[in-house]
Amino acid sequence: MKPARFVMERPRDLEAALAMIAGAEDTTKVMAGGQSLGPMLNLRLVEPDRVMDVSGVPELRRIDREDGVLVIGACVTHADIEDGRVPDVANGMLARVAAGIAYRAVRNRGTIGGSLAHADPAADWVSALSALGAEIEIASRARGRRRIAIDEFVRGALDVALDADELVTAVRVPVLPQSAQWGYVKHCRKVGEFAEAIGAIVIDHGAGRGRAVIGAVEAAPVVIGDVRFLFSGGIDSSFAARFDAAAADALLAAAGMSDPVDRHIHVTVLRRAIGQAAGQGTKLRDAA
Secondary structure, eight states, rough: OOOOOOEEEOOHHOOOOOOHHHHSOOOOOEOOOOOHHHHHHHSSSOOOSSSEETOOOOOGGGGEOOOOOOOOEEBBBHHHHHSSOOOOOTHHHOOOOTTTOOOOHHHOOBBHHHHHHOOOTOOOHHHHHHHTTTTEEETTTTTEEEEEHHHHHHEEEESSSSSSSSSEEEEEOOOOOOTTTEEEEEEEESSSSSOOOOEEEEEEETTTEEEEEEOSSSSEEEEESSSGGGGOOOOOOTTTGGGHHHHHHHHHHTTTTOHHHHHHHHHHHHHHHHHHHHHHHHHHHHHH
């Protein structure tokens, strides 16, 4: 199929982009890399009057460091992160996640901001950045700029806290300490397909804290802001051996996942992510 007729706009800067959507009286869809919107247009799942391509806006391609935070512009591509053009302040996690997204052709065009704004439950950045405790920068012409925690930004499947006159401008990723360990595992039928289950964890047992995420659950990711209850109440160097699968299963059941087979798959994937993180800790101790 081919898309319904629409007008294409290509603003040259952020101010022009915000002005276009602020004054729009018709249906406007924003496109960054187009890897999600393109197929939806062709299948006529969406039929906007206007498509605004923001891929040429310089401010949306910026990469900055600010007081312990990496600021990644919304139009930075997955390939930019995979290839090291973005500093990996998450001890290798950013590049690892980027490299596992779909296929190289998709990574060349797909953007981190576009993925978050689309908020497909199976998308990698939705879960990975939730585990990292990222913030989303948003701008509108009327209200200026604001920041929102990713846990609050992603409200559900394909549902984000973004008004019609707002754009995602950047993602703010906290710099991890060198002692932090992470694990990221996703279950797919084959490489390149959408994930059926995602497990992610970022943990610093020296500081006694960590965050975990169970993703690809057909809703907003299940975010565990304090992982101690998954490890019998504490975090130390043997945390993986004390993973309480029953606690994770109960959490998923409370979140509305009624199928015990689905819960088992998601808990198993999280267990593998925890094992991956523990393996990094072993390497750090051996290197020391």
